[in-house]
Amino acid sequence: MTSKTPGTPRTDGTPGTHGTVLADPAPERGRPLVELRDAGKAYGNIRALHGVDLAVHPGRVTCVLGDNGAGKSTLIKIISGLHQHTEGEFLVDGEAVRFGSPRDALDRGIATVYQDLATVPLMPVWRNFFLGSEMTKGPWPVRRLDIARMKRTADEELRNMGIVLDDLEQPIGTLSGGQRQSVAIARAVYFGARVLILDEPTAALGVKQSGVVLKYIAAARERGLGVVFITHNPHHAYMVGDHFSVLRLGTLELSAARADITLEALTNHMAGGAELAALKHELAQVGGVDVEALPDDAAAAAKAAAPDTAERTDAAESDAAVSDSTASGTAEGKA
Amino acid sequence: MSMAPQAEPAVVAPPAPGPKETDGRTRERPLALRLLARPEVGVFLGAVAVFVFFLIAAPTLRDGGSMATVLYQSSTIGIMALPVALLMIGGEFDLSAGVAVVTSALTAAMLSYQLTMNVWMGVIVALVVSLAVGAFNGWVLVKTGLPSFLVTLATFLVLQGVNLAVTKLVTGNVATDNISDMDGFDQAKALFASSFDVGGVEVKITVVWWLVFAALATWVLLRTKYGNWIFAVGGSQESARAVGVPVTFTKITLFMLVGFGAWFVGMHQLFSFNTVQSGEGVGQELIFIAAAVIGGCLLTGGYGSAIGPVFGAFMFGIVNQGIVFAGWNPDWFKAFLGVMLLGAVLINLYVRRAATRR
Numbered sequence: 072m073t074s075k076t077p078g079t080p081r082t083d084g085t086p087g088t089h090g091t092v093l094a095d096p097a098p099e100r101g102r103p104l105v106e107l108r109d110a111g112k113a114y115g116n117i118r119a120l121h122g123v124d125l126a127v128h129p130g131r132v133t134c135v136l137g138d139n140g141a142g143k144s145t146l147i148k149i150i151s152g153l154h155q156h157t158e159g160e161f162l163v164d165g166e167a168v169r170f171g172s173p174r175d176a177l178d179r180g181i182a183t184v185y186q187d188l189a190t191v192p193l194m195p196v197w198r199n200f201f202l203g204s205e206m207t208k209g210p211w212p213v214r215r216l217d218i219a220r221m222k223r224t225a226d227e228e229l230r231n232m233g234i235v236l237d238d239l240e241q242p243i244g245t246l247s248g249g250q251r252q253s254v255a256i257a258r259a260v261y262f263g264a265r266v267l268i269l270d271e272p273t274a275a276l277g278v279k280q281s282g283v284v285l286k287y288i289a290a291a292r293e294r295g296l297g298v299v300f301i302t303h304n305p306h307h308a309y310m311v312g313d314h315f316s317v318l319r320l321g322t323l324e325l326s327a328a329r330a331d332i333t334l335e336a337l338t339n340h341m342a343g344g345a346e347l348a349a350l351k352h353e354l355a356q357v358g359g360v361d362v363e364a365l366p367d368d369a370a371a372a373a374k375a376a377a378p379d380t381a382e383r384t385d386a387a388e389s390d391a392a393v394s395d396s397t398a399s400g401t402a403e404g405k406a
Numbered sequence: 407m408s409m410a411p412q413a414e415p416a417v418v419a420p421p422a423p424g425p426k427e428t429d430g431r432t433r434e435r436p437l438a439l440r441l442l443a444r445p446e447v448g449v450f451l452g453a454v455a456v457f458v459f460f461l462i463a464a465p466t467l468r469d470g471g472s473m474a475t476v477l478y479q480s481s482t483i484g485i486m487a488l489p490v491a492l493l494m495i496g497g498e499f500d501l502s503a504g505v506a507v508v509t510s511a512l513t514a515a516m517l518s519y520q521l522t523m524n525v526w527m528g529v530i531v532a533l534v535v536s537l538a539v540g541a542f543n544g545w546v547l548v549k550t551g552l553p554s555f556l557v558t559l560a561t562f563l564v565l566q567g568v569n570l571a572v573t574k575l576v577t578g579n580v581a582t583d584n585i586s587d588m589d590g591f592d593q594a595k596a597l598f599a600s601s602f603d604v605g606g607v608e609v610k611i612t613v614v615w616w617l618v619f620a621a622l623a624t625w626v627l628l629r630t631k632y633g634n635w636i637f638a639v640g641g642s643q644e645s646a647r648a649v650g651v652p653v654t655f656t657k658i659t660l661f662m663l664v665g666f667g668a669w670f671v672g673m674h675q676l677f678s679f680n681t682v683q684s685g686e687g688v689g690q691e692l693i694f695i696a697a698a699v700i701g702g703c704l705l706t707g708g709y710g711s712a713i714g715p716v717f718g719a720f721m722f723g724i725v726n727q728g729i730v731f732a733g734w735n736p737d738w739f740k741a742f743l744g745v746m747l748l749g750a751v752l753i754n755l756y757v758r759r760a761a762t763r764r
Binding site: 151153172173174177183185187188189190191192193194198201202203204205207214215216218258 | 625629630631634635637638641642644645646647648649650651652708709
């Protein structure tokens with residue numbers, strides 16, 4: 072790993088890039104914060120990603136959708152610095168980069184909420200919150216953690232997101248899944264000065280908690296952050312997304328602005344409507360399946376196959392509903 | 407659920423300004439339970455029990471001189487147990503730690519004697535060699551992703567062979583030549599192997615070094631970024647990497663710390679006995695690891711303390727000397743040790759479960 076040894080600017084006691092969001096001159100609207108041009112990644116002879124274009128603009132939510140194995144995780148691992156691309160270009164602020172480690176991405180203000188949350192279960196909540204970007208005080212030989220300030224900050228940030236923990240000293244492993252998720256998001260929002268990447272943040276959550284997460288995404292967009300929202304749920308994506316990219320088998324199947332696509336079409340792309348029609352045909356050959364009862368056209372088939380049919384009515388509402396469709400964050404943070 | 411396995415109990419600042427609203431669903435656990443969840447508490451109780459037992463079984467142990475011997479014995483294990491414990495919290499262990507001590511001592515002795523330099527030259531070169539061995543272990547580990555058991559087992563075997571072969575090649579003997587009449591010997595002896603008088607009792611300087619290193623390790627572990635990283639790379643290496651912890655740096659430097667410990671103990675042995683037997687050190691690595699585990703460090707990493715291994719090493723010292731002072735056959739030492747290790751592990755397991763249950 073080529074990451075820097077201790078003493079990076081971020082870790083010398085200054086709050087790092089956080090808080091500079093408002094002070095930064097707003098980048099020109101035309102230039103994306105993060106851009107992939109014809110990028111790809113091969114693991115040995117397996118091509119996980121190929122020819123992908125993606126742009127993340129400030130104050131916009133870019134949704135990346137796709138089925139399992141479509142290359143979503145590979146895509147975010149490139150942006151977050153865990154892996155390096157093997158083809159094409161990866162630009163940050165218009166400058167071609169190749170991150171050696173997630174540290175490099177964080178130093179550029181790109182923070183990620185990983186699907187596995189990237190927490191250390193036996194460490195206290197506040198240590199997890201600041202892990203890798205600890206606040207310190209004092210000159211070098213006796214430079215030490217500023218524990219009081221870190222606890223205070225972590226508590227404030229968590230409360231801002233509606234999470235109240237009695238004891239920040241408790242190991243993060245003792246929190247519930249939803250609480251851990253919230254801590255991971257709060258951490259990324261705090262450190263992700265410019266770009267926030269969320270990898271399947273709603274996959275493990277209930278309906279209400281998903282709503283809270285979507286609200287955070289909308290709030291991050293309002294603050295001018297560029298957000299990359301990875302999901303396999305088109306309804307969630309359509310609620311907050313400004314741009315949609317659908318990946319299939321490692322290539323870009325669709326890249327469309329919000330104005331150019333309907334939820335119906337997005338769902339169809341996402342579920343692979345054509346494939347479902349073929350499947351229906353195959354099932355008819357096998358027999359024992361009542362294909363007559365299945366919807367006829369591909370789009371309807373896709374709709375039926377969407378992961379959470381129960382939420383379809385919710386999703387039909389506009390994304391404006393997101394901000395008021397959920398109760399106070401405090402309650403959900405705990406659930 | 408308010409357990410903080412590796413964090414300190416008292417931080418003065420209130421966690422939040424303004425009226426503190428609470429979750430309301432958790433109840434603060436009793437102080438006794440919270441104390442029990444700390445990694446060093448189990449071993450502390452165990453050490454006290456063993457201590458009291460031998461004070462009763464071996465009356466001569468109550469003498470100041472005997473206590474000094476016990477502490478000296480503990481310190482030679484304890485100084486090495488500290489970096490071994492840090493490494494274990496960092497998720498790895500080092501089987502080459504025992505023979506690395508001898509490698510370091512041999513390097514210093516032979517270099518000084520053969521090239522008729524000041525002993526300090528040998529001491530410094532030995533430090534470089536020890537750190538290099540540690541760095542090599544760490545580097546191979548992080549570059550290959552092999553388990554530390556394999557990597558350090560290989561180093562253990564290599565060092566064991568090199569110790570014997572090179573010593574025979576250079577001195578024609580299995581031991582190094584006596585270096586006690588060389589320049590700088592007295593200075594070095596004062597640093598590594600002297601003793602001082604406390605109320606009529608001779609106390610070895612290693613006891614002081616042991617406690618100084620333990621205090622330093624505790625501070626680093628709980629109060630510095632590096633300490634945070636140690637817990638993180640041991641607890642979840644992938645998570646640590648994902649949030650920007652320099653995992654490679656942390657692991658390699660942890661192995662180098664073990665190298666430093668091996669150098670220090672090696673120098674102590676050299677300047678106490680003036681010569682070094684090249685075949686020694688085998689089996690010591692397991693004693694260090696046992697002391698760390700008895701001290702409450704989780705073998706799989708991510709949990710432990712630096713003060714626990716101090717008590718762990720103290721238990722070793724007390725059992726080792728206690729058996730002698732009690733007039734028992736010293737052959738029982740290892741058997742006693744095994745029972746102690748198993749007991750300590752079980753107690754630690756039970757205590758941690760009881761205290762962190764939610």
